[in-house]
Amino acid sequence: MIVTKSIEEVRSFVNEKKKEGLSVGFVPTMGYLHEGHASLLKESKKENDITILSIYVNPTQFGPNEDLSSYPRDMERDCKIAEEEGVDLVFTPTDDVLYPGNYKTYVYVEGLTNTLCGRSRPTHFRGVTTIVTKLFNIVAPHNAYFGQKDAQQYFVLNRMATDLNMDICLKSCPIIREEDGLAKSSRNVYLNEKERQQATILNKSLNEAVNKVKEGERSSLEIVEGIRSTINSMDLANIDYVEIVDTETMQQIDEIKNKVLIAIAVKFGNTRLIDNRILEV
CATH class of the missing domain: 3.30.1300.10 (Pantoate-beta-alanine ligase, C-terminal domain)
Structure with missing residues (x-):
């Protein structure tokens, strides 16, 4: 399993696999993986030749009083889980790689993002759509997998991919729950x-x-x-x-x-x- 912070290495890896005629599945996450994430990786492994996982706590989707600094992180554990699930490459970019100095460009989906979580977290979806667009541009997968727990996010991203003519199939996977019914998070x-x-x-x-x-x-x-x-x-x-x-x-x-x-x-x-x-x- 390859673990890299390099955009160039991800692109080189994907291009090589695509030249071999292999399909690429992608699971974007903020890490601290649990069984819900693992279910997405399993689905990608089942449907694609190659599975890529990204781990990045994206600062632009957090509001000023939200939990960016305290958001749980455990890269060593995450990579161990990824390897157990048969992931081929883990992309672990840093802020300076994805948001270099003087960064000015954002992606915004109108209408779908000002309700539900978008009303409570007004800058949240601008950050989500921007980072996922960037990751899609870097990884260029055939298929991308998201959990139904973040249902609004999935519908927003699916609209974005459709409207921007992205040649990527987005798939929503069932919520994974604890034994007592609480959604994994x-x-x-x-x-x-x-x-x-x-x-x-x-x-x-x-x-x-x-x-x-x-x-x-x-x-x-x-x-x-x-x-x-x-x-x-x-x-x-x-x-x-x-x-x-x-x-x-x-x-x-x-x-x-x-x-x-x-x-x-x-x-x-x-x-x-x-x-x-x-x-x-």
């Missing part, structure tokens, strides 16, 4: 014991919502109020948002029909967690 390590116990309410509230829709409920207001009530039964939960949106526009809808995203973001202490369900009715 690098930020789960921030939770204290009581916060961790109460955080399972996110999955429970979404399960209840899905059951109500299956039973025939179509009012977004009714479903949202039910989710909020369930989450608010936990005294440490502080709701950021509970919304039901159209997956094409990321705009709230009154009636649940076609393909919708039920998305929630809740803080426990200083830790902000997200979860969701995608339904087709």
Whole structure:
């Protein structure tokens, strides 16, 4: 397994493999890998000849009061997991490689980025779309893999790739959960014991919502109020948002029909967690 900080080495490696007629899969991450990331790597390995992993904590997607400096990092452990999963190359760029002095260029997707997490974190998606565009330009994969936990991110990036005519297929993979239902996240390590116990309410509230829709409920207001009530039964939960949106526009809808995203973001202490369900009715 190759581990490199060099853009030139990544491009040389990929070009060589493509000349051999091999397909390239790509999993971009911020590291501190867990089973969710491993599931993306497994999917890439299954569908491609070559799998490339990037590990980079991207500063431009963090707001001024967010957890950039404290975001968990463990490069040695991450590389060990990558090797166990059969990754061919790990790209570990530094800030000066990706954002050299006097950097001025950003990518922005209109409309889809000012709702849900974009409303709470107004500069977040500009950072995400910019870094993923840069990584796509460097790696030039055939396929790229993302987790459904960050559903808005996937829909934003898929729109970006379509609009900019990127010859890359983006794939969304299922959320991987702990045994008690909490979605796997690098930020789960921030939770204290009581916060961790109460955080399972996110999955429970979404399960209840899905059951109500299956039973025939179509009012977004009714479903949202039910989710909020369930989450608010936990005294440490502080709701950021509970919304039901159209997956094409990321705009709230009154009636649940076609393909919708039920998305929630809740803080426990200083830790902000997200979860969701995608339904087709």
